[in-house]
Amino acid sequence: MSTQRGRIQISGFDTERVTEREPLSAWSEASRGTTQSRWQRAWGRFRRNRVAMIGIWTVAFMVVVTVFARPVTVAGVTIQPISLAPYDPSTILYLDPAADAGRFDPPSLTNPMGTDANGRDLLSRVMVGGRASISIGFVVVFITASFGLVYGAIAGYYGGWVDEIMMRFVDTVFAFPALVLALVIVAILGGGYWQLVAAFAFPGWATYARLIRGEILSVKQNQYVTAARALGARDRSIIFKHVVPNAVAPLIVQASLSIGTVVIGVAALGFLGLGFPPGTPEWGTMLDQTRQTLIQGPGGSIPWWATVFPGGAIFLFVMAMNMIGDGVNDALDAQQVGEAPQGGGE
Amino acid sequence: MTDDNKLGNTLGFSRRGLLQSAAGITALSLSGCIDQLTPSGDGGVDPVQERVTVDPENIQEGGTFNAVLASGPDTFDTAYSSSAEASVLQNLVYEGMITTDASGEIYPWLAETVEQEDIQDIEVTEYADYMTSVPYAEDDEGNTFIDTDAQIVIEHPDNDPESDDEARVLTVNETGDAVDDGTYGMHFRFDLHEGIEFQNGEELTADNVVSSYARLENSPLAGQYFDSLLHVAADGDYTVNLYAQIPDAAAIRELGGFDVYPSETAELPPQEMDPRQGNTPLGTGPFELQEFKDEEFVVFSRTDNYWFETGMKDWFDGSSEFPNGPVVDEVDIAFVTEPSSRSAALQEGEVDMAYGLSADNLNNYQSSEDFRVAATDGAGYTFLQFPVEVDPWTDNRVRRAVNHLIPREQIASEIFSGWENPAWTPLPPVAAGTGTTDYEQLTEDNKEYNVYDPDRAEELLTEAIEENDIETPIEVPLETNTGNDDRVRTMELIQESLNQMDQFEATLETIEFLDFVTQLLSENYWDQGKLAFIGLSGGFDAHGYAKSVHHPDNFAACCNFQNIDDQELNQLLEDARYGVDVAQDLELRQERYEDVWERVLELNANSYGTHSTTNGVVSGDVVGFNTFPSTQDIIGYGLYNPADEQVTYLDR
Numbered sequence: 001m002s003t004q005r006g007r008i009q010i011s012g013f014d015t016e017r018v019t020e021r022e023p024l025s026a027w028s029e030a031s032r033g034t035t036q037s038r039w040q041r042a043w044g045r046f047r048r049n050r051v052a053m054i055g056i057w058t059v060a061f062m063v064v065v066t067v068f069a070r071p072v073t074v075a076g077v078t079i080q081p082i083s084l085a086p087y088d089p090s091t092i093l094y095l096d097p098a099a100d101a102g103r104f105d106p107p108s109l110t111n112p113m114g115t116d117a118n119g120r121d122l123l124s125r126v127m128v129g130g131r132a133s134i135s136i137g138f139v140v141v142f143i144t145a146s147f148g149l150v151y152g153a154i155a156g157y158y159g160g161w162v163d164e165i166m167m168r169f170v171d172t173v174f175a176f177p178a179l180v181l182a183l184v185i186v187a188i189l190g191g192g193y194w195q196l197v198a199a200f201a202f203p204g205w206a207t208y209a210r211l212i213r214g215e216i217l218s219v220k221q222n223q224y225v226t227a228a229r230a231l232g233a234r235d236r237s238i239i240f241k242h243v244v245p246n247a248v249a250p251l252i253v254q255a256s257l258s259i260g261t262v263v264i265g266v267a268a269l270g271f272l273g274l275g276f277p278p279g280t281p282e283w284g285t286m287l288d289q290t291r292q293t294l295i296q297g298p299g300g301s302i303p304w305w306a307t308v309f310p311g312g313a314i315f316l317f318v319m320a321m322n323m324i325g326d327g328v329n330d331a332l333d334a335q336q337v338g339e340a341p342q343g344g345g346e
Numbered sequence: 347m348t349d350d351n352k353l354g355n356t357l358g359f360s361r362r363g364l365l366q367s368a369a370g371i372t373a374l375s376l377s378g379c380i381d382q383l384t385p386s387g388d389g390g391v392d393p394v395q396e397r398v399t400v401d402p403e404n405i406q407e408g409g410t411f412n413a414v415l416a417s418g419p420d421t422f423d424t425a426y427s428s429s430a431e432a433s434v435l436q437n438l439v440y441e442g443m444i445t446t447d448a449s450g451e452i453y454p455w456l457a458e459t460v461e462q463e464d465i466q467d468i469e470v471t472e473y474a475d476y477m478t479s480v481p482y483a484e485d486d487e488g489n490t491f492i493d494t495d496a497q498i499v500i501e502h503p504d505n506d507p508e509s510d511d512e513a514r515v516l517t518v519n520e521t522g523d524a525v526d527d528g529t530y531g532m533h534f535r536f537d538l539h540e541g542i543e544f545q546n547g548e549e550l551t552a553d554n555v556v557s558s559y560a561r562l563e564n565s566p567l568a569g570q571y572f573d574s575l576l577h578v579a580a581d582g583d584y585t586v587n588l589y590a591q592i593p594d595a596a597a598i599r600e601l602g603g604f605d606v607y608p609s610e611t612a613e614l615p616p617q618e619m620d621p622r623q624g625n626t627p628l629g630t631g632p633f634e635l636q637e638f639k640d641e642e643f644v645v646f647s648r649t650d651n652y653w654f655e656t657g658m659k660d661w662f663d664g665s666s667e668f669p670n671g672p673v674v675d676e677v678d679i680a681f682v683t684e685p686s687s688r689s690a691a692l693q694e695g696e697v698d699m700a701y702g703l704s705a706d707n708l709n710n711y712q713s714s715e716d717f718r719v720a721a722t723d724g725a726g727y728t729f730l731q732f733p734v735e736v737d738p739w740t741d742n743r744v745r746r747a748v749n750h751l752i753p754r755e756q757i758a759s760e761i762f763s764g765w766e767n768p769a770w771t772p773l774p775p776v777a778a779g780t781g782t783t784d785y786e787q788l789t790e791d792n793k794e795y796n797v798y799d800p801d802r803a804e805e806l807l808t809e810a811i812e813e814n815d816i817e818t819p820i821e822v823p824l825e826t827n828t829g830n831d832d833r834v835r836t837m838e839l840i841q842e843s844l845n846q847m848d849q850f851e852a853t854l855e856t857i858e859f860l861d862f863v864t865q866l867l868s869e870n871y872w873d874q875g876k877l878a879f880i881g882l883s884g885g886f887d888a889h890g891y892a893k894s895v896h897h898p899d900n901f902a903a904c905c906n907f908q909n910i911d912d913q914e915l916n917q918l919l920e921d922a923r924y925g926v927d928v929a930q931d932l933e934l935r936q937e938r939y940e941d942v943w944e945r946v947l948e949l950n951a952n953s954y955g956t957h958s959t960t961n962g963v964v965s966g967d968v969v970g971f972n973t974f975p976s977t978q979d980i981i982g983y984g985l986y987n988p989a990d991e992q993v994t995y996l997d998r
Binding site: 090094279289292295298 | 693
């Protein structure tokens with residue numbers, strides 16, 4: 001019996017023919033790049049969106065102005081000594097006999113935005129006025145988005161009766177108009193910074209919860225989730241490492257749009273005389289204090305500057321935030337949240 | 347018209363009790379007839395600025411007078427009402443036995459004559475024989491009170507709840523016995539006009555007066571009457587005898603004018619005399635209530651067969667053609683909270699008269715040819731009351747320091763554009779007749795306490811802080827009511843002025859008017875350490891301007907919110923009003939009040955802000971309208987008051 005019997009001889013696999021043949025494409029090791037994450041792609045798209053960038057610069061400018069308008073002191077320690085505003089926002093100019101200022105002085109070189117109903121410099125007040133509104137906007141959105149994210153993720157991931165109970169509670173929160181609920185909360189708790197945060201945070205988280213829960217219902221069907229589960233990953237790890245990162249885009253869009261909504265809401269409560277004590281340099285409260293000037297007696301002229309400048313500041317900020325929100329929406333390609341209420345559209 | 351202390355929230359409406367002065371009364375001899383009071387001349391300066399007069403020949407009858415006020419009535423039940431806006435409406439329907447003109451002179455009204463029959467120099471201890479013993483009890487919050495349902499008229503000065511189980515008191519059940527035995531301080535006799543009919547057709551009798559005064563018992567107004575009132579009794583159908591506890595220079599003015607109701611409504615349970623309770627308010631007044639919608643509007647029509655005729659009054663010396671009642675057929679009053687909306691309604695021709703407009707708007711109307719601002723030196727003032735029982739406000743130097751930081755001149759000129767005047771003295775000019783011998787001198791003397799002077803404030807504060815080891819900055823929680831932008835602006839100015847001192851850290855909270863009043867009138871406000879700023883509407887008598895905001899009788903009522911009790915001031919107040927000497931010697935009384943103001947300013951439990959001007963703005967169709975010093979009768983007075991030959995008609 002031949003020892004060669006039954007052996008199969010395969011030929012034609014000599015490596016030289018393979019390595020020396022003509023390349024099939026222009027790709028080479030040298031020419032390969034790293035994979036671009038979708039966040040990077042989004043940022044790229046966002047940066048190319050001129051409208052969104054105008055929004056970003058506007059918000060950044062307003063934030064810088066408001067932070068540096070007057071020194072910031074925390075627990076007696078000055079942590080920000082710069083003072084861009086020409087006057088203290090609470091200084092009533094006519095109290096100083098030497099000052100040539102009165103109530104409702106029109107814009108001038110000394111007071112570029114004029115003075116308000118109490119003879120205070122409007123420019124300084126508009127500059128400082130953003131502190132409350134803007135920071136409440138960011139704080140509320142951070143709190144509500146974080147809580148809504150966790151809440152919605154748990155409801156969506158576990159499903160079943162957990163989802164049922166949790167989402168019915170969300171429905172209950174939705175049953176109240178947000179601004180009216182905020183009004184009630186402020187009426188109960190009284191005015192003040194953290195009371196306003198609570199007033200807007202309480203109804204605000206539900207939108208995020210419902211949004212993220214819907215996303216998660218779809219994301220959790222993906223095979224990588226099944227795989228993670230099969231590999232024995234814990235629920236917490238699956239939710240926050242695999243599910244949430246893939247479901248968070250609409251939440252970010254919603255959050256960016258909500259900042260404007262909250263700022264409008266704070267201003268609305270201020271305008272209704274709630275929220276902050278009278279005299280507080282806050283845009284809505286400032287508008288409230290000049291509300292009565294809109295109807296003058298016969299022959300009276302409206303001190304337009306007292307309403308136009310604080311109102312303009314609100315408009316500018318909310319508009320800019322909406323431009324950013326739209327930019328983020330386009331960048332993340334998360335059009336499905338386009339139906340969510342935008343700033344001013346509650 | 348009623349003479350009660352009322353809180354106010356709108357501009358110039360500082361409502362304060364018409365604790366009307368004894369300006370006219372003190373000129374009375376022991377049994378003088380009030381008819382002769384009229385030209386007493388004590389307070390006879392007309393406070394109406396640029397009064398417009400009407401030639402009776404030109405009067406056009408009829409039409410609807412439309413007005414707009416800031417808020418509706420809390421109740422039509424006078425004894426339970428604390429709002430000045432309510433008094434405006436009440437005074438159209440109800441009348442009392444006496445009335446006053448704009449300068450505070452007293453005139454018999456439902457009464458044909460009023461006589462002071464007797465005055466006796468007695469002390470409250472002389473009522474001891476008629477007093478009964480009533481046990482003390484404690485309420486849920488541990489406050490001791492005298493446990494009786496009957497209105498207490500006099501408490502024995504020796505009562506001591508700490509050591510005794512029972513208090514000795516004279517209640518309304520025993521006052522008749524004392525009077526029968528001749529134990530009383532003063533006796534007034536009111537002879538009513540015969541034939542006056544209430545709006546339900548019932549004829550007015552002395553019994554109606556007695557039952558109407560009984561509604562005061564245990565009501566919020568009880569304190570303002572039973573500090574002097576002893577007993578009211580009918581003698582036959584048309585004679586009312588009214589007794590005061592001790593000789594009281596302000597007795598007739600304070601006690602004689604309470605509203606008189608027909609039997610149908612006088613017998614109603616407390617607070618039920620109100621359309622919201624299904625009961626139409628009824629009186630003898632020139633207008634009848636036709637329709638009332640809570641918080642929206644009220645409609646009055648002229649009373650059919652109104653009883654009054656100028657010929658019935660000896661004191662009337664005007665034209666025989668002067669009308670015998672208002673000439674407009676109907677009065678429609680809308681309640682609109684926003685001053686700017688009231689102003690808009692006036693400009694649009696929806697109303698003929700708007701009240702409580704902002705100072706800025708008043709300037710516009712003042713310079714317009716189509717409107718007229720009817721302005722009168724007011725009986726109102728604003729005041730900041732200190733929590734005198736709470737540290738560091740127990741030290742009057744701290745309070746006086748705050749007082750020196752109130753920039754009254756700027757408040758009057760910048761915020762009120764001159765429509766209010768700095769309160770250099772606690773006494774407004776409208777009550778000068780009883781409160782001082784020389785108002786200009788008093789203003790001069792008192793001004794040093796009230797000038798804006800940060801250096802003096804610093805001195806006072808430094809002394810107090812070092813001596814009492816007070817921790818700085820001192821928190822100053824200021825509170826005032828919403829709905830009055832000028833008032834809120836005033837507080838913002840004071841807050842800023844305080845915050846310019848390192849020693850103070852002032853905050854400001856604004857509270858809806860009725861909620862604020864409820865808080866202030868509760869028994870729990872005084873230990874919360876808050877500084878309350880509000881307006882009060884007063885009257886022609888000097889007494890109320892000090893007593894209402896200082897005396898323990900007014901604690902948890904209008905308007906001693908902070909449990910102020912200064913023995914020295916209490917005594918000075920008593921000496922200025924009670925006693926045969928001051929009841930018969932106006933000058934002595936005036937001198938004694940000058941000591942009162944000095945003590946008020948030294949004590950500084952209250953800082954007086956501004957004295958009001960009462961401003962009603964009328965359209966060109968309205969002829970003859972002038973305002974009353976007090977908000978409480980702004981419409982009723984404007985439409986008809988024969989004492990000033992005041993009448994308003996519509997020329998459409």
